[in-house]
Amino acid sequence: MIIPQTQSQRTTENVPDCETPRWDTNRRDREMGHERLYNDYSFDNPVYNSNQLRQRFRMQRPLFCRIINKVVEGDVYFQQRRNAVGKLGLSPMKKCTAAIKNVSLWLGMIGSIDCMHWEWKNCPMAWKAQYAGQNKKTTLILEAVADQDLWIWHAFFGIPGSCNNLNVLYRSPVFDDVLHGRASPINFTVNGHEYNMAYYLANDIYPKWATFIQGITHPQIQKDKLFADHQAAARKDVERAFGVLQARFSIL
Structure with a gap:
């Protein structure tokens, strides 16, 4: 008891x-x-x-x-x-x-991955075109992986705001530990299938790799709708982490 x-x-x-x-x-x-x-x-x-x-x-x-x-x-x-x-x-x-x-938590999931544009208030004039994002403001991009406790497992910061999530991913060290054999072994079973690699929840812009689990854009059956709802809810963890960072820090 x-x-x-x-x-x-x-x-x-x-x-x-x-x-x-x-x-x-x-x-x-x-x-x-x-x-x-x-x-x-x-x-x-x-x-x-x-x-x-x-x-x-x-x-x-x-x-x-x-x-x-x-x-x-x-x-x-x-x-x-x-x-x-x-x-x-x-x-x-x-x-x-x-x-x-x-x-x-989701079996095998490390966290949710996404990118955030962080405004750079005093960006040098010579660099403004390179660092201007979609809204024409100069920004730096932060790529992060965060879980439901807002623990940030990965952070990659400093890419110009003119890039998108894929540009950042191709330069990111997020998979370096896996490529160099330093990642911790992970084994889990889902629906009778065995997996030996962790994964991240991501949005549709990320490539269809085994390490990314995207949502279902237009779910038709109840099972797909349920998965899409849970995936979207869990993926908000990284958005909450971005909100906390932006509330506490700014880039001069």
């Missing part, structure tokens, strides 16, 4: 009272993180209701809690243990929640 950590679990053993241990200067507040997580998603008056939990983890609350309990019972990794200095590590709920969240 999922329970909050007790006060006795939070005590630190074998630590002298006369001095603060060196490792304590970089506390991660694991106990506080567990309490927030428990209050957010537990059965006891949670912060997020059942619909919000289902949107985040793609499952109902009873299944969510049952999975956590069964995983902790069957796998030592997800059980809470003490580290070398006797301090409690991550709670089972935190470990399981992180794993469930990853599984709830």
Whole structure:
């Protein structure tokens, strides 16, 4: 059963009272993180209701809690243990929640890829024609890959605004790790087909490569409409990331 950590679990053993241990200067507040997580998603008056939990983890609350309990019972990794200095590590709920969240994403998907034109206010006059985009403003292009947590996995910046997404892609290092064998191995199965390469969600301007999953422009059957809706919704992650960057930074 999922329970909050007790006060006795939070005590630190074998630590002298006369001095603060060196490792304590970089506390991660694991106990506080567990309490927030428990209050957010537990059965006891949670912060997020059942619909919000289902949107985040793609499952109902009873299944969510049952999975956590069964995983902790069957796998030592997800059980809470003490580290070398006797301090409690991550709670089972935190470990399981992180794993469930990853599984709830599109299998094999790294994130959504897109380009953003960033206005260059003080572009030198001699370069304005080269850096002018479709709206005639001088811009620099940022290519980025972002996930639903707005974590930016890839960024390629500085291409003139007169280019389009394909021009940027052909100069981008986004696939360098794959080409040089540095990419982490990825294996997953969908509808009985096995895949060994990750992919990005992209719009229709990108080429029909195995590493890009585009939407369906004119879906006719219900299955295609459902896929198109989910693909478009997930692809908005990179747009949100661009919005956050533009709100916080500007190019002089």
